[in-house]
Amino acid sequence: MNKKTLLALTTAFGGLALPALAEDITIMSWGGSYAAAETESYYKPFTAETGIGVVSVDADNPATPVKAQVDAGNVTTDVALFLISDAMRLCDEGQLMPIDASLLPDGADGTPAEEDFLEGTLSECMVPNDIYATAVAYDASKFAEGAAPSSIADFFDTEKFPGKRGVLKSPKVVLEMALMADGVPADEVYDVLDTDEGVDRAFAKLDTIKGDAIYWEAGAQPPQLLADGEVVMTMSYNGRIFNAAVNEGKPFEVLWDGQVYEWEGYVIPEGAPNAEAAMEYIKYATSSEQSASFSERISYGTPRKSAAPLVGNVFGTDIPMAPNLPTYPENMTNALASSAEFWVDRETELGERFNAWLLAN
Amino acid sequence: MSDVASQLTTADGRPLKAALASAQARAKRRAFFLVLPLLLFILISFAVPIGQMLQRSVYNDQFSKSVPALSQWFAENPKGTAPDEAAFAALASDLVLMKETRAAGDAGTRINYVVSGTRSMFTKAARGADKLEPPFMEAMLELDEDWDNPLVWNAMRSAASPWTFDFYTIAFDLERDADGKLTKVDETQRIYFRLFIKTFLIAGVITAICLVLAFPIAHLLATLPMAKANLLMILVLLPFWTSLLVRTTSWIVLLQGQGVVNDILVALGIIGDDGRLQMIYNQTGTIIAMVHILLPFMVLPLYSVMRVIPVSYTRAARSLGATSWTTFRRIYLPQTIPGIGAGVLLVFILAVGYYITPALVGGADGQLFSNMVQFHMTKANWSMAAALATMLLVGVLVLYWLYDRLIGIDKLKLG
Amino acid sequence: MVASRDDAFVSFEHVQKSYDGETLVVKDLNLQLAKGEFLTMLGPSGSGKTTCLMMLAGFETATHGEIRLDGKPINQVPPHKRGIGMVFQNYALFPHMTVGENLSFPLEVRGMGKSEREEKIKRALDMVQMGAFANRRPAQMSGGQQQRIALARALVFDPKLVLMDEPLGALDKQLREHMQFEIKHLHESLGITVVYVTHDQGEALTMSDRVAVFNDGRIQQLAPPAELYERPDNSFVAGFIGENNKLPGVIEELNGDRAVVRLENGELIDATAVNVQAKGDKTLVSIRPERVEFKPELIPAGAHTIDAEVLEVIYMGDILRTRMRVAGHDEFVVKCRNTIDQMPLTPGQRIRIGWNPLDARALDMI
Numbered sequence A: 001m002n003k004k005t006l007l008a009l010t011t012a013f014g015g016l017a018l019p020a021l022a023e024d025i026t027i028m029s030w031g032g033s034y035a036a037a038e039t040e041s042y043y044k045p046f047t048a049e050t051g052i053g054v055v056s057v058d059a060d061n062p063a064t065p066v067k068a069q070v071d072a073g074n075v076t077t078d079v080a081l082f083l084i085s086d087a088m089r090l091c092d093e094g095q096l097m098p099i100d101a102s103l104l105p106d107g108a109d110g111t112p113a114e115e116d117f118l119e120g121t122l123s124e125c126m127v128p129n130d131i132y133a134t135a136v137a138y139d140a141s142k143f144a145e146g147a148a149p150s151s152i153a154d155f156f157d158t159e160k161f162p163g164k165r166g167v168l169k170s171p172k173v174v175l176e177m178a179l180m181a182d183g184v185p186a187d188e189v190y191d192v193l194d195t196d197e198g199v200d201r202a203f204a205k206l207d208t209i210k211g212d213a214i215y216w217e218a219g220a221q222p223p224q225l226l227a228d229g230e231v232v233m234t235m236s237y238n239g240r241i242f243n244a245a246v247n248e249g250k251p252f253e254v255l256w257d258g259q260v261y262e263w264e265g266y267v268i269p270e271g272a273p274n275a276e277a278a279m280e281y282i283k284y285a286t287s288s289e290q291s292a293s294f295s296e297r298i299s300y301g302t303p304r305k306s307a308a309p310l311v312g313n314v315f316g317t318d319i320p321m322a323p324n325l326p327t328y329p330e331n332m333t334n335a336l337a338s339s340a341e342f343w344v345d346r347e348t349e350l351g352e353r354f355n356a357w358l359l360a361n
Numbered sequence B: 001m002s003d004v005a006s007q008l009t010t011a012d013g014r015p016l017k018a019a020l021a022s023a024q025a026r027a028k029r030r031a032f033f034l035v036l037p038l039l040l041f042i043l044i045s046f047a048v049p050i051g052q053m054l055q056r057s058v059y060n061d062q063f064s065k066s067v068p069a070l071s072q073w074f075a076e077n078p079k080g081t082a083p084d085e086a087a088f089a090a091l092a093s094d095l096v097l098m099k100e101t102r103a104a105g106d107a108g109t110r111i112n113y114v115v116s117g118t119r120s121m122f123t124k125a126a127r128g129a130d131k132l133e134p135p136f137m138e139a140m141l142e143l144d145e146d147w148d149n150p151l152v153w154n155a156m157r158s159a160a161s162p163w164t165f166d167f168y169t170i171a172f173d174l175e176r177d178a179d180g181k182l183t184k185v186d187e188t189q190r191i192y193f194r195l196f197i198k199t200f201l202i203a204g205v206i207t208a209i210c211l212v213l214a215f216p217i218a219h220l221l222a223t224l225p226m227a228k229a230n231l232l233m234i235l236v237l238l239p240f241w242t243s244l245l246v247r248t249t250s251w252i253v254l255l256q257g258q259g260v261v262n263d264i265l266v267a268l269g270i271i272g273d274d275g276r277l278q279m280i281y282n283q284t285g286t287i288i289a290m291v292h293i294l295l296p297f298m299v300l301p302l303y304s305v306m307r308v309i310p311v312s313y314t315r316a317a318r319s320l321g322a323t324s325w326t327t328f329r330r331i332y333l334p335q336t337i338p339g340i341g342a343g344v345l346l347v348f349i350l351a352v353g354y355y356i357t358p359a360l361v362g363g364a365d366g367q368l369f370s371n372m373v374q375f376h377m378t379k380a381n382w383s384m385a386a387a388l389a390t391m392l393l394v395g396v397l398v399l400y401w402l403y404d405r406l407i408g409i410d411k412l413k414l415g
Numbered sequence C: 001m002v003a004s005r006d007d008a009f010v011s012f013e014h015v016q017k018s019y020d021g022e023t024l025v026v027k028d029l030n031l032q033l034a035k036g037e038f039l040t041m042l043g044p045s046g047s048g049k050t051t052c053l054m055m056l057a058g059f060e061t062a063t064h065g066e067i068r069l070d071g072k073p074i075n076q077v078p079p080h081k082r083g084i085g086m087v088f089q090n091y092a093l094f095p096h097m098t099v100g101e102n103l104s105f106p107l108e109v110r111g112m113g114k115s116e117r118e119e120k121i122k123r124a125l126d127m128v129q130m131g132a133f134a135n136r137r138p139a140q141m142s143g144g145q146q147q148r149i150a151l152a153r154a155l156v157f158d159p160k161l162v163l164m165d166e167p168l169g170a171l172d173k174q175l176r177e178h179m180q181f182e183i184k185h186l187h188e189s190l191g192i193t194v195v196y197v198t199h200d201q202g203e204a205l206t207m208s209d210r211v212a213v214f215n216d217g218r219i220q221q222l223a224p225p226a227e228l229y230e231r232p233d234n235s236f237v238a239g240f241i242g243e244n245n246k247l248p249g250v251i252e253e254l255n256g257d258r259a260v261v262r263l264e265n266g267e268l269i270d271a272t273a274v275n276v277q278a279k280g281d282k283t284l285v286s287i288r289p290e291r292v293e294f295k296p297e298l299i300p301a302g303a304h305t306i307d308a309e310v311l312e313v314i315y316m317g318d319i320l321r322t323r324m325r326v327a328g329h330d331e332f333v334v335k336c337r338n339t340i341d342q343m344p345l346t347p348g349q350r351i352r353i354g355w356n357p358l359d360a361r362a363l364d365m366i
Ligand SMILES: Nc1ncnc2c1ncn2[C@@H]1O[C@H](COP(=O)(O)OP(=O)(O)OP(=O)(O)O)[C@@H](O)[C@H]1O
Pocket: C019, C020, C025, C043, C044, C045, C046, C047, C048, C049, C050, C051, C052, C199
């Protein structure tokens, strides 16, 4: 009996055995392929196991409606999927419930949860669900064997690699990449960026590609830019490039150097109607097994160290998923964890400066 | 004249004015009840939100609601007083309160708007606030040496009152220095006011192009037989009926470096393969796409005005000896001014407020002022978004006023 | 006054016009106009009058044929170089200009100096008694006032030829009659040539030197008013100009231009042959109501008389209008002056009527 039929059977019997003892919970998430992966890896088995039904709600960014719900004192969401930056912000503002990490299940190898999660990813109000990276990607067919860009510095080297580049239109990630390309080691990036000289240095580096930059905002744009041949390389969310490569057979490669990774995860809004069941769900979904299953369906890394070895092939294929994940050890040699703390403080100022820089031609 | 009228009476001796008023009162009441639903709708959907927006741009209690002690200290000590131990004690007690109500992030955010990098000072300090011991000044400085930064204290003093002009200060690319004097922000940080000017300039260019393109189209529509005119009208209105994304995607397909237009130009040998024109992801792209979208708003009012200009005016002018150019300039053009005015105002106001199209096809140049409004809205900085939106509103109202002065608003014909 | 082809001021030669390439709106128009003449184009709606005027003004091109002005072909001359003054039915006063500016416009485009312009404007305005209105806008004036301004504007630059397309159509009867007089007066005092379009026959008759009656894209008759009225060339003209009794019949005798016509009931009448060729032709005999006589002493000796039954007598002040049944037709009208010695007629009365054969015209059958 394969895993899938087992799942189906438990779902069926579970539904019979435990007729909706608990109330349904409402989970707000990104929708699309993300929610599809959640449904298969979390919602269905969770309902099968506990009898708690899941109502799935989509949002462009769940933080916005959740904040509105809490502000209005009319919370209908039990669990929401937040970016770490939003989670930190709303947590500070008292709009999310603190989550005691010690209640989370141990890792598959028995490591206590608080040690099992990658360092710095656990925070007061959020349990991380996945890690995604913004990295440089390119069309391998456009470069001769061995002549493809191989480091983040190459992205900023317009002599060696002439042509347009796709650049994310946001100071976050872009400034960090500029500094890394300029030779700042990943673990010093935020110290440098915290000084005025560091910011100047990052913008000076950006100046070198300003004339060759095509800016994008929506995640769907970079694969399109690559496919149309508009750019020789582009910053992109790794999952988008992976999709284009696996689903559409495009010869796109992710350059695992100088990428910036961030994580997102589950939060419980203050005043959630079914907070207890919500916590049960989070415990279930962020366990090693479920997390690994999720990573097989979408190319976002699991934040649990113990889950990494459990990640098998890309769901439904025989391509191993692990090398495509931002958390794959070999992909992590020069990677930077985005600092939500830094950006909460500096986003307004650097956002203004970035916009002013864009404006000044 | 009015004296005489007020003395006139009806046959039964009632003053004429009073009689007229009572005779019309019923009709007026009926008319009022008929428009009442619309009035309420406008009030609820328009006047109230705009009022709220205006209020939000000058009212923000994110900080003030959490700092009772500090507010009192500010009230007792005049502006310019250096913070003393009492001030830090007040701050410490407010931080304890913030920890309890988990309001430190909110309060810090408010100060962070004015002095960058201060939000974490509040969240960190609040976390350990209940363990702070006197002397508070030292203890706080221990936590972060920036706690005696006069900029922070000035910002706190200002934010201790919910009523504030801080957001307008920022919107005009200004800041207060340690002495509280307004100065321009650093060159590299100047964005809002410059973008404001740029937005109005781009909107002006778009409006001008729309006018130049729409005038002959509208004239053609107005003079063509009805059946042909209707067909052409459908072409003009097509952008209305196309979804934004489809439209944008088509522009990208057409205009990008490897796009159709460039391919054709290369194939015709007009440009070299390495000299492909950059027509999208820059200002050109923004202008092309926005002209396309806004053109109908120029064509329609022009058309509705031109359609009712009798051909006999131009014929009369010609018979009086005017060349066709003079006829156009002195007879036809002046009569289309109500349509030009309406179209220009409409297109300009819409262009000033656009943000999706520029964001998608504009590249680095593609930001307009509204993108900043949207930026702050996604960051939940309502006050800043409101201040910027108010600037936009005022800018448009000023233009409207100018229009009224120069041309006269009564000469506006929208359709 | 009738111009010959060579010294004509305006001439249309075999002019045809079609808008759609399928039907001819103007069919073979030939017309010569002498300098100083007042010619009216009269005809029912859609008969092509405006089209002719527009071809002359240069706003429509003739599909075929030639139009000459002062001896020179003008088919290729653009409208603004033709120097023709024009008055439109809706006046076409420029709404965004004052009266003064409206009048100044044709002078400005001719590059005239300011003082000269002012003098001419003043003269033109005085000419139409509108001297005090120079600063008004068209919308601030009554229809009659606008009409005068339109007239002044068409005349202010001293055109040799002025075209007017139903200029008085929008005015009430009294004002119209007054303006007719003024236009006629201006025409005479300025010595200009006028082509005037109307479908009011009274207007045409009172004002014109000659009238061209249009129908169906052709000139049916071109003649001075009196001739048109008294000697219509065909039954269309007879029916179109003034009131007319029409009696259908067959030519019984034809002797030079004297004809005897047998009516449908067998009675015989006298008539002048105009449009009939031979004995046995069908014809329509046209007699003006005021030329019918019923007092035996007024009927020329030897003339045929026929039976009539009085159906109705309408008192109209200056005249008495009597409707009779004649030869089976109920619509036969007789008008007589309301004089003291007039013989009273009463409904039901049977009388005999007759006329001078010169007054009855045997025309074509339509
Ligand atoms: N621009 C045009 N296009 C097509 N047909 C036209 C046009 N102008 C006039 N016609 C047609 O030509 C014919 C003559 O029109 P015209 O305006 O000359 O008549 P008119 O004698 O001036 O009539 P009215 O007394 O009503 O003004 C009419 O059948 C009319 O429908």
